[in-house]
Amino acid sequence: MNTPAKYSALWPLAAYFIMVVLLVSSMLLLSYLLGQRHRERVTGEPYESGIAPTGSARLRFDVKYYMVAMLFVIFDLEAVFIYAWAVSVRELGWTGYIEVLVFIFILIASLCYLWRMGALDWVTSKKSVPKS
């Protein structure tokens, strides 16, 4: 285990790393050497297609973005279990297949539930939300 042979498999990674460093530094260096330099009143301002930027970038986002992000994360993570099934699909056979079908069915059911409850609506409409 402790021989250099173990590390020799890592050489493409090392080569890739070195290439990235070389490429980036050469690009920065070339643009520094060849580019023109000037300093006017608006040089430091961010470029927004010729329109003067207004306000701060630290504005408050609508909470709905977090809602969607949250739903995405939850459903996204369930894919982990499907991966676990996928790597051993032959060993598990039909039992595993049925289990995964049940699992996916529960996910779809919960998605339908969210949909019906209006959690996916970007604009809250009064008629589709049966708040009891």
Place this chain on the structure above:
Amino acid sequence: MVTLTHFLILSFILFSIGVAGVLLRRSIIIVLMSLELIFNSVNISLAAFSYYLQTLNGTVLVVFNITVAAAEVAIGLAILVNVYRSRKSINVEELNDMRY
């Protein structure tokens, strides 16, 4: 050579940072991030044990732990939104309405 001990030390450091974050930070967002850090530090420890013992139990627990952490933080964020709505603040120190 990276051994089990290295992984355990890394996991311990991350766990401690997470616990310190939960106990010391005032913003609820940071507290939730620290909780996520705790769960992920445990994942490192479990995965390392699982690899060195050559059994899969630890890996299975890691998969479940990831889901659990996501569920807890999702609920945490949902509650956080309601906290902000009712108090206009997400500072833990202002959550002290109930005293005997």
Place this chain on the structure above:
Amino acid sequence: MEMNLIKVVPEFIMLGTAFLLLVIELFIARGSRKFFGVIGILGAIATGISLLYQETGSALGGLFIQDQVAIYFKALFVLCAVLVLYITMMYEDKIKHWKGEFYSLILFSIAGMMLLASSSDFISFYVSLEFVAVCLYVLAAFTSENRNTIEAGLKYLITGALASGFLVYGISFIYGSTGATGFSAVATALKTAPGSGFLVLGLSLAIIGLTFKISSIPFHVWSPDVYQGAPTPVTALLAAASKGAGFVVIMRILFTALGGIKAEWMVFVAVISGATLIFGNLAAMPQKDLKRLIAYAGIGSAGYLLMAVAAGSTLGAGAIMFYMLTYIFGILGSFLAIVIFHNSEGSDLIDSYAGLSRRSPLLAFSLFVGLLSVAGFPPLGGFIAKLYIFAAAVKEGLWVLAVIGVVMAIVSMYYFLLVVKSIYLRPPHNTAPIHVDFTSRAVLYVVNFATIFLGMYPGPVTDWVMDIAKVLF
């Protein structure tokens, strides 16, 4: 891999009822959801009947064990489900939105506790524990218009997640040092190889993580705020069912999996128990809100139950099982009375209970019986349970702990008698009688009768419980 799905039928019925409620919720208009409670209670009764036909054995490829202890605790959780659903029906008008989800979340959490009672592997144990916890986090913050509720929910979530982190970190060390996650596999591994430093570290972290569920030191801080702030049915669920679920897994982990290193955890658990007893009971004394008082008393109860855990014997395990039975009747009867009183008066302060005996003798009597049973007043059920716990502790030589326990039992009688004094002896602020409907009367009579019966004639139940507790060792 043997699945044996027939052994999981009670859990399936419970989960099926919960899903059914969610589906019904989708298709009906807004309005009252009281009939959800009825469907839920019917589902819980069906679960209880299916439990009667369960045979012992393991299922789900060794992740799930159905033994007498599991069936006993599942029956307790079903009982909790019935009573908590009834309390919810009484409370429902206070919930503004998503009433249907409230019922199904209660059923989901009970199903999780049933799985927890049967888990025989650290993986299934952790997953079911989190299943319960996630349902309870949502429930504790359910009426989010209320400032106190949302504060309670957030505190519960943060403490709970921190405790889960400790627990799973502990599990990782137990797994790392024994190479197994099954409870019996861990026990076998401990027989061949003695415990290492990692194991003791993992054990301590796991116990600390578990103290959250049972609200004992060091993770007790959530309990007063959550009991006070959460919707009352959730408080009842936390006080009765969640505590029972915590203790059944503590017994499984410490007695079954780690019974081989009893010397390592006995002192640790005993110290936690003593500290919890002293803190809970002393802090309960100045409380003015009844739900908050019950929270501190609940911390004290966790101390008593941990005393029985520290004893680590069949007697201790049986005592825990009997204590939980009396505790469920005592605490849920009190909470039903609290909800009915709150519906009429809109207050949980002990002061507002003044003169209750003249306004509604039945509510006053239910609180009297329920709270004094929790305090351990003879001849009620809680007294016998505490007696068994002291016997278990003394038999294992935990004299100091038993003495602390007796002193604190007297303290707990003091603060519960203050409540009783307010109910019976002080003049009422308002003399209008409180109406209690027929069903609630019937439920209160049954619960009070059970508490008194368990105190007067505990023999058959205790014999049976002591007998089935043997399977844990």
